[in-house]
Structures are given as C-alpha cells and as structure tokens.
Amino acid sequence: MPIREPQPGGPDHYRQLHGQFKWQVPAGFNIAEVCCARWARHTPHAIAIRYEHEDGRCANYTYAQLQQAANQLSGALRRQGVERGDRVAVVMPQRFETAVAHMALYQLGAVAMPLSMLFGPEALEYRLQHSEAVLAIADESSIANLRAVRRKCPELGCVIAVGLAAGSGDLDWDKALARESTRFTAEQTKADEAALLIYTSGTTGPPKGALLPHRALIGNLTGFVASQNWFGFDEPDEPSHAVFWSPADWAWTGGMMDALLPTLYFGRPIVAYQGRFAPERAFELLQRHAVTHSFLFPTALKAMMKAVPHPKQRFAIKLQALMSAGEAVGDAVFAYCRDELGVTVNEMFGQTEVNYIVGNCARYWPAKPGSMGRPYPGHRVAVLDDEGDECPVGVAGDVAVHRRDIHGHPDPVFFLGYWKNEEATRAKFTGDVSDSWCRTGDMALIDKDGYLWYQGRSDDLFKAAGYRIGPSEIENCLVKHPAVANAAVVPKPDAERGAVVKAFVVLAEGFEGSAALVEQLQQHVRGKLAPYEYPKEIEFIAALPMTTTGKVQRRVLRLQEEERYLAQAGH
Structure with a gap:
C-alpha cells in the first residue's frame, strides 16, 4: 500500500497526506495471501496470534503455524464439497481457530460469514437460511444454538466442531485437519471477488447481509494506519514492535476489518482473548502483552475510566495509539485517554458497507476533542442534505462517501451490495452507479477546517419543544x-x-x-x-x-x- 510518512514541515500534515495519496489496487488480490501466506514465506517464526483464555490458558502461534493449519482446513473444506463462492459460517470468539478458518476460506475462494457467538437460535437461523450457508464451523460457545436450528437450514450440509464442542457436530476440527496435507494451492481470486458476508442490524426490518470483496481490506488500510499512528511502519526486530489487542468481536466489522485482518496484513501479532470484557482485566491484558495499539469502544473506555481512574498508578501501559468508534467518545473520555492513558484517542467513523472512512491521526494532524475527524486519505466524504446536495459549513446532514476519490479513481472500500436485496442496495446510493454517493444514515456537520462532528443516527435525532x-x-x-x-x-x-x-x-x-x-x-x-x-x-x-x-x-x-x-x- 503506497502510504508514506510525510516530510517535516508543521504539525498538520493532513492536506499533504490526503492530496498526494492514490489507490493502487491490483486486478488479482486475496486476503489470505497478504495476511498470512506471504509472512509464512518471509517471516515464518514471527508470532501471529497470542492466545489467552479467561481460565488462564495461553499459547503463541506463528505465521507458519497459521498457514499450515489454514492449508489443512482448506483441504478439509474442499473434501466436504465447499466450492468457490460458497458461504461458510464461522461462529466462534477470538481464538486461533477463528483466524485459521478465515485464512482457509479466503484462499479457497469461498465467502466467510462471521457470526457472533452471542446469537441465539433465531438470529442464527435467519442468517444461515438467508445466506444459504453450506457449512458452519463452531466451538463450545455456539454449538448448542447451532444444533437447535440445524434441521431448519437445509443448505447446511456439515457442521465442524471445534475445541470442547468436539463430538457435537458432523466432523471434529482436529480429526478433519489431521488427515489433510499441509500444502494447498490457493485460488487466484480477483480483487472484486466476494470474501466476506457480514450481516448488519438495521433500525427497521430484518438484518441485511453486506457482501465485501477482497479489495475492501485495501480500502480500510489508510484509515487503520492513520488511526493507529502509522501502525506497521515499525521494524519487527525493534523493542517497540507493535502488538495489537481489541475486545471487539471478530464476528463483526470492528473486530475483523479494524483489528484482526489489518494487523495480520502488516505481519504483526494480535492478542486473541477468549473471555468476557471486564475493565480491570482489560488493563491486565494491556500490561501482560505489552500492547502498543488498540481499538476500544467508547462504552469500554467509559467502564475503564470509572473502574480505574488512574491506571498508570497500577499498570505499566505502553500504548502508542488508541482508536475508538461506534459511538461518540465525548470530551470526558478524550481527556481520560490523554491524561491517564498517555495517548490521544483517535476517533474513527465507518460502517460495514464503507468502513474506516473518517477519523483522526494524532501523529500527523491535530485532533479536535469530540470531532469524528477528517476523511482519511483515499476517501472523498461529504455531508449531504435530503436532495443530495452538499450541506454548508455548520449545517447537519447525512455523511456520505463517493465511489471515486479526489483524483477520480475508484475507492476500493465499497461493499458489493446487500445479499439478495437489490432494492436496499440501490437505496444506499445517490446518483449514477459509477458516479454516486453512498449514504451512511449517520448525521454530522462539517466545520471550516474539514472536521466532521457527529450528531447521531438519523433516526436517533428528535425534536422536543421545537428544538432539534x-x-x-x-x-x-x-x-x-x-x-x-x-x-x-x-x-x-x-x-x-x-x-x-x-x-x-x-x-x-x-x-x-x-x-x-x-x-x-x-x-x-x-x-x-x-x-x-x-x-x-x-x-x-x-x-x-x-x-x-x-x-x-x-x-x-x-x-x-x-x-x-x-x-x-x-x-
């Protein structure tokens, strides 16, 4: 990815970075190749996954081990009849096998459908039926709910049971991998080919399945690098070698595209913690794994702020960057991160369909407390009114991102469309297909310096006594x-x-x-x-x-x- 550190010349390098950046998207591109296979070849002994269970179990897995297991699983999936383009459900928390499943599916040319282990039977049933998933991979956290709806999902031909769920599915993970070769010839996928199907919960109607191509990862990288203060540009053998951790569930865009995949893209280790989030435990993880970069939801930061007001008095914090998204951070949490954690929190805005499009980078442009930030390099973002016109400075409107960047080049961040819902896909855009704005449904206003200020979801805003x-x-x-x-x-x-x-x-x-x-x-x-x-x-x-x-x-x-x-x- 051609993103370079700016030359010295003042504290605000935003215009230089945004103006000079141009996308380079190859015709052929596969997430598994750039996130695993290349590192297995060049730095096979580098740690990819630092696994920790809440019961105390720990293990480190290298990129070579990740690739080997992915090759074996790809072989096992092909043996089960999984073909290019097939949807496969991955219903597991943060653990090594979850990362293996994704790498295996991408290099097979199949479509990974991550589902939360917190989903009940009805939620699982709808997504499995709607996606026509042919296979599911689940561990002890989700196998019972999966089995409860199995008979109602006729397309689901096989369930692979992982970990303590062994014996509860059609096939056990360990046995399935054991009989496969550690070599596998990956499919040569196109950048525009589908890689992920992530269901989003809207405010009305059933969840919609956003189909993401392999190239969407490229579209996320500028925002990830900037929001993490140039993550991945350290040297692997330096003492300050980056270590990433986020409690964000890998079943969602926040955990997948904001944490797991971009960390692996840069060949760095990510902490996979399998357990419930707790404020004190979060600080323990930051200290124990010497975490340098993180993504923490505002709700998590609020809980940490209330539980441990002065963390550096108790914990050795080595954070170099912190991104937050999902809700507005607010200046109280902003001040806590700056004064007590020692980092300026970089707020970020995006959604599954068009992720990582707006945010901050404390290293190269000043953050305004409470602001969403500015459009990240490579993204053309505006605030639109109901007619599709850009709102004046200070007037709230719908945040939208254009299909083409400021240079007229296609932006790779876009989703392909909603699965089996062309009407919803069309409604998401304003303008012609190749020259259109994608509306997010989130309201914001833009100031004279180009910073966006979040006003809430369009359906969260209301009038009281005549006031908005x-x-x-x-x-x-x-x-x-x-x-x-x-x-x-x-x-x-x-x-x-x-x-x-x-x-x-x-x-x-x-x-x-x-x-x-x-x-x-x-x-x-x-x-x-x-x-x-x-x-x-x-x-x-x-x-x-x-x-x-x-x-x-x-x-x-x-x-x-x-x-x-x-x-x-x-x-």
Missing part, C-alpha cells in the same frame, strides 16, 4: 458526573410539547438512585448545555440495551417509551 436534539452531547455531559457510568437519551412522547428529553442512566459503583440525584444530574446538564437540552426525566437502569458490537440501542428505549405513553393514554 442530538443525544450524544447530552449523554457525554451526563457521563462527566461521577455518579454516571453510562447514559442513553431518547424522546419521551408528550401531549403538549411533542416530546421531552429523557435520560436512562446506569449508575457508577457506590451510587444509588434518588430524587435528589435526579435533581443534581439535571442541574449538572442545565449548567453546561442549552436549557432545552437538560433531561426532563431521568430513569435509573441496571444496564443499557446494547448491540453485540457495543453500540447503545436507543431504538429499544425509544419504542419502550412510546408503548408506555400509549398504554397510559388508554390506546
């Missing part, structure tokens, strides 16, 4: 109060004003809900934001509804409030 309300700013303000661990703001229907601002608050440890605390929190917000933004009602809640990717499901709370209102009105 974005929940992120109010939530960020609430979290600054020591009593608040997390918060979500939604509209509560109101007969007179249409809606009022309501906050759901998760209390920090040691605090209890009371009328006095409600008043205190209301005054806290009233004193920092506009008078119309303070929450007229606050409800204390044990936990916020979250997606498996760490995003707050405000829609769940909003619908709950609408149902309560209708019930009280006698409807």
Whole structure:
C-alpha cells in the first residue's frame, strides 16, 4: 500500500497526506495471501496470534503455524464439497481457530460469514437460511444454538466442531485437519471477488447481509494506519514492535476489518482473548502483552475510566495509539485517554458497507476533542442534505462517501451490495452507479477546517419543544458526573410539547438512585448545555440495551417509551 510518512514541515500534515495519496489496487488480490501466506514465506517464526483464555490458558502461534493449519482446513473444506463462492459460517470468539478458518476460506475462494457467538437460535437461523450457508464451523460457545436450528437450514450440509464442542457436530476440527496435507494451492481470486458476508442490524426490518470483496481490506488500510499512528511502519526486530489487542468481536466489522485482518496484513501479532470484557482485566491484558495499539469502544473506555481512574498508578501501559468508534467518545473520555492513558484517542467513523472512512491521526494532524475527524486519505466524504446536495459549513446532514476519490479513481472500500436485496442496495446510493454517493444514515456537520462532528443516527435525532436534539452531547455531559457510568437519551412522547428529553442512566459503583440525584444530574446538564437540552426525566437502569458490537440501542428505549405513553393514554 503506497502510504508514506510525510516530510517535516508543521504539525498538520493532513492536506499533504490526503492530496498526494492514490489507490493502487491490483486486478488479482486475496486476503489470505497478504495476511498470512506471504509472512509464512518471509517471516515464518514471527508470532501471529497470542492466545489467552479467561481460565488462564495461553499459547503463541506463528505465521507458519497459521498457514499450515489454514492449508489443512482448506483441504478439509474442499473434501466436504465447499466450492468457490460458497458461504461458510464461522461462529466462534477470538481464538486461533477463528483466524485459521478465515485464512482457509479466503484462499479457497469461498465467502466467510462471521457470526457472533452471542446469537441465539433465531438470529442464527435467519442468517444461515438467508445466506444459504453450506457449512458452519463452531466451538463450545455456539454449538448448542447451532444444533437447535440445524434441521431448519437445509443448505447446511456439515457442521465442524471445534475445541470442547468436539463430538457435537458432523466432523471434529482436529480429526478433519489431521488427515489433510499441509500444502494447498490457493485460488487466484480477483480483487472484486466476494470474501466476506457480514450481516448488519438495521433500525427497521430484518438484518441485511453486506457482501465485501477482497479489495475492501485495501480500502480500510489508510484509515487503520492513520488511526493507529502509522501502525506497521515499525521494524519487527525493534523493542517497540507493535502488538495489537481489541475486545471487539471478530464476528463483526470492528473486530475483523479494524483489528484482526489489518494487523495480520502488516505481519504483526494480535492478542486473541477468549473471555468476557471486564475493565480491570482489560488493563491486565494491556500490561501482560505489552500492547502498543488498540481499538476500544467508547462504552469500554467509559467502564475503564470509572473502574480505574488512574491506571498508570497500577499498570505499566505502553500504548502508542488508541482508536475508538461506534459511538461518540465525548470530551470526558478524550481527556481520560490523554491524561491517564498517555495517548490521544483517535476517533474513527465507518460502517460495514464503507468502513474506516473518517477519523483522526494524532501523529500527523491535530485532533479536535469530540470531532469524528477528517476523511482519511483515499476517501472523498461529504455531508449531504435530503436532495443530495452538499450541506454548508455548520449545517447537519447525512455523511456520505463517493465511489471515486479526489483524483477520480475508484475507492476500493465499497461493499458489493446487500445479499439478495437489490432494492436496499440501490437505496444506499445517490446518483449514477459509477458516479454516486453512498449514504451512511449517520448525521454530522462539517466545520471550516474539514472536521466532521457527529450528531447521531438519523433516526436517533428528535425534536422536543421545537428544538432539534442530538443525544450524544447530552449523554457525554451526563457521563462527566461521577455518579454516571453510562447514559442513553431518547424522546419521551408528550401531549403538549411533542416530546421531552429523557435520560436512562446506569449508575457508577457506590451510587444509588434518588430524587435528589435526579435533581443534581439535571442541574449538572442545565449548567453546561442549552436549557432545552437538560433531561426532563431521568430513569435509573441496571444496564443499557446494547448491540453485540457495543453500540447503545436507543431504538429499544425509544419504542419502550412510546408503548408506555400509549398504554397510559388508554390506546
């Protein structure tokens, strides 16, 4: 990837980087080749996966071991009849076998369909049926739910059982690999050929399957390198050799395209932690593995901030870069990362269909606390109004990315389309097929310096007493109060004003809900934001509804409030 460090000449190198960058996408490209096979040839003994289980088990796996296992699995999958273009479900957490499965599928020319181990039977059934998956690979975390829906998925011809799930499927992983050769001739895939099918949970309707090509990894790399302060440009034998870790589930774009694949692309080690996220455990992992680069959701950072206010007093932190995405970070978390973790958090924005398109790079351009950042090199991004025109500075609109970069070259970051849903694919774009904008559905405004400021999902914004309300700013303000661990703001229907601002608050440890605390929190917000933004009602809640990717499901709370209102009105 032709991305070079800028020459000296001032603290803000953004225009130089963005203006000079040009995409180079070969006609033939395969993720497994660039993320594993080439390293197995050139640096076979380099560590690829540092595995740790929450029960204390640990193991290191080299690129040579990763490639060997991938070759064996590719042979086993071919023996089971998996062909080029077939969808194969991978239902496993962070573990060595998950990385093996992906490399094996890519070099086979099949399409990997990562599914969260947290999915229940109904969620699995829909995705397996809709994708027409021919095979599934699962471990003890998901095998029971997979077996529960097996009979309802006629296309699913085989289930390979991994780890403690051995004996629960049609074929055991260890036995399947043992009888295969460690050599495998990889398929020569095209850059535009499908590699991944990732289902996204929309606000309405069933989940949509976003089909990603091999080239999408290339489109992610500029943002990854920048947000991780030039990750991968260190020397492997240097003491500062990069080590990556993120709790992001490898079943999602955040774990796959923001962590696992780009780390392997640069031949560096990634920590695979199989266990539940906990703030103290996160700091222990950062210390034990000397993690230099990470991706942490704002929800994770908020929990870490509340649990360990001064981490450097207890842990040896070696972070050189930290990216965060999924929700707005807010200046409270921004300050915590800067002052207590010793890094300026680089906020990033993207989605499965067009990932890693906007963000910051503290190393080469100044971050504005609370801003999403600027378009990463190679991406042409704008804020559009309902008619498809670019919004003036300071006016909120829909964040969109153009199919072509500023030089007129095709941007490789784009997905191929939604699986078996041409109508939804067409609705995602504005303009002609080759000269169009892809709308994200996320609202932002852009300032005079080209920084974007997140306003929320288009369906999260609401009006109260005639004022347009974005929940992120109010939530960020609430979290600054020591009593608040997390918060979500939604509209509560109101007969007179249409809606009022309501906050759901998760209390920090040691605090209890009371009328006095409600008043205190209301005054806290009233004193920092506009008078119309303070929450007229606050409800204390044990936990916020979250997606498996760490995003707050405000829609769940909003619908709950609408149902309560209708019930009280006698409807």
